[in-house]
Amino acid sequence: MAQTIAIPGQLLGPSSKYVAGPGTHIHEANLYSSVLGTVTIAQPEKKIAPGPAKRLTKIAGLPSSSAQLPTISVSRTGISEKREVLPEVGNVVLCRVTRIQPRQATVAILVVGDTVLEAEWQGVIRPQDVRATEKDKVKIYESFRPGDIVRAQVISLGDQASYYLATASNDLGVIMATSEAGNVMYPVSWKEYRDPETGLNENRKVAKPF
């Protein structure tokens, strides 16, 4: 596969001809690559993912004319398995619960979308973001336990330390849980997991199995 290789600082073309995609930047009306990777040009009808597009229009600053132009981007896929991405608002993430407190559950974000992260980012799930209904009845310790794997959505960039996450949707919530006896459990209802060995039920905010 002979794709065009771009290295940081390489001229890709004038900004009047392309829209800047991920991995590029504009300098003096020209588009330059900003990462090491291969160049891809997407025609305007192929809309790129909603997450990055929001940020990119901000950088391009030309949302009006961008619709007609093809998007040029530099991707790192195929060069290295290690591809760092930052969690962004709207992304669905997989995380592990590290600590629970009455006011919040602290989690470590491990996977963003389909990308497995090298680093761990801290996230927080507040009680009001756990369920869509009956928010005031939610108790954190009846929803999560440390060690659980949770599917959640990023709702805000959060404070200096943590992203804010929410599980207020049917398909979001705990997807893997271990019982107090140390056995892998399976979901039995929208709010319970069962230990197959002891037969005891434990409360969780259960994600709807696909």
Add this chain to the structure above:
Amino acid sequence: MTTPKSLTLSSTTFAKLSPHPYLLANLQPADPSTTPTRTNGRQPAQTRTPYINTSSLSHAHGSAVVRNGDTTVICGVRGETILTSAIPNYRAPSPADGSGSSLDEARDYDLLVPNIELATGCAPNFLPGVPPTTLAQTLSTRVYSLLHSSKLVDVSRLRIYPEEVGGEKNKEDNDEKMNEADEEVDEYAVAGDKAVKAYWVLYIDVLFISFDGNPFDTAWAATLAALRDTKLPLAYWDADREMVLCKRSQQNATPLNLRGLPVACTASVFTAKEKQKKGSGSYWVLVDPDRLEEGLCDETVTVVVDKLGGSTKILGISKHGGTVVGPELMKKMVATAESRWDQIHAAIE
């Protein structure tokens, strides 16, 4: 038993979310026709092939780079001199003192100084600017004690004597002889009538360039290879200037006389359950563990063997954590260490 959703996860996601079941699933495949392999594609007893390169540093007296899979270390040996007058409680070795005497100069006077540095950014959890971690301290101490307990370095090579009063000529003769095969005899003849004035102190610095498990084996292999590579310049005590001087010419530099070729072999024990009760359940002995495996295993065994000279000598066995390894398994470990020795020996020669 796992929820059906976990099947929809890709293997890399599964590995990140729950590494223990992931490794277990690889070692215990659901389909009996597939051979159980580790997540890194190796068989349980299979080691990574080591590559050793020596003499690459110009400022060290001896150096080695050892690459074992994705673990890479660099070791530099540097000689400095210390006057016997600067050693507290110094006791001159009697002429009869050979290697088997009660006086252990290398240990008593601290002539070997190994240090292992992990805070080089070799892995995300080892960043610089912090004091040595517990692991780094443990590794340094283990290398230190193995250096002394194996009596690897011949201390007679570290002694520095006054320059021969009889004249340069005689001295030069001795030097040449020293380079020849019957070094031992010659050394004692010289040592017999002269008092030791100073010692060489060997600073052995091991730096991790890249870290992917099994730090002790790799650090020890690098130490061994660097010591084998070490050539100290010929040093003598100059009575007029009251200091130790070294001969410039490279021909006078002599290699250290190492006793044997000890090789360390480490294995971790992986148990089917994360918190396994005593004596129950299945387990796997993973030789030469990588970073993922080390994080999932509680029990580790290290065997140090030396096969130089035909028969196998066990120089050290250490085991910590867990209760799986018994006498039977320990015998198997020694056999594994023997094959590891062959591998390292081939790489070092």
Add this chain to the structure above:
Amino acid sequence: MADRRRINGPVGATTPPIFDKPAGPAAAKTRDAIRKIFLKTGITPSASGSAYLELENPNPQRPGNTSLKLSCTVHGPRSLPRSAPFSPHIILTTHVKYAPFATRQRRGYLRDSSERDLGVHLETALRGAIIADRWPKSGVDIISQKDDEGWDMMNVLSGCITVASAAIADAGIDCVDTVAGGVAALVCKDDKTAPTIVMDPVVAEHDSILAACCVAYLPTRDEITNMWFKGRLPGADMMVYDKLMEKSLVACRCANRVIVQELNETVKKGQGIS
């Protein structure tokens, strides 16, 4: 106060070997190019990005064929420590460390002032190249380790800049350009002869160095991100300063060509696997 967490060796003072005869002088070579550079990315698989650099040894009478060996690892983007305040852009941290066996005198494990100084220079040089606001709330650690000889700080710094630039590109952190380092110096043989400007000076080859200048340069943008100048210039000739800078920039461009070539190789390797 002895460091109890390391093995310190004997209590008494130890001295490095003192030789009875001085070493022969290094043969001076007239070159109008920089020394050969060997650059390779991906030497530390456990880091986000990494690179290794070697400089050719101009007088290979010593063991080993190279004179400067640098390894660099990049960790990140990663989350900031808990105590750090909110940052809308990436926080850059740089560390430069000499290995204990890297210099003629054995170095300790604690960073000394010259190593801290190099770290600050490296940080300034790289900060101008990284697009920091692409990565909010995150930090990146750049660790440069000097494994072997290198005569002076300027050469080490220019090597650090070049190797770090390759490692950052390997890590996939957004940059406006590949930054490269280059050194030029004003040297003279003795008091009588007129001083000349050389690129990529090798300290041992010259009798005295009057002034030296290390520049970090973005070639496609034609911008300088860091400049370090020290020494004394003859006041009469104002052009010397300009010439010194120009020569440094030529050295930067040479180094940059090596980076570009190696990065192209990196991508090709990646494509070969996939």
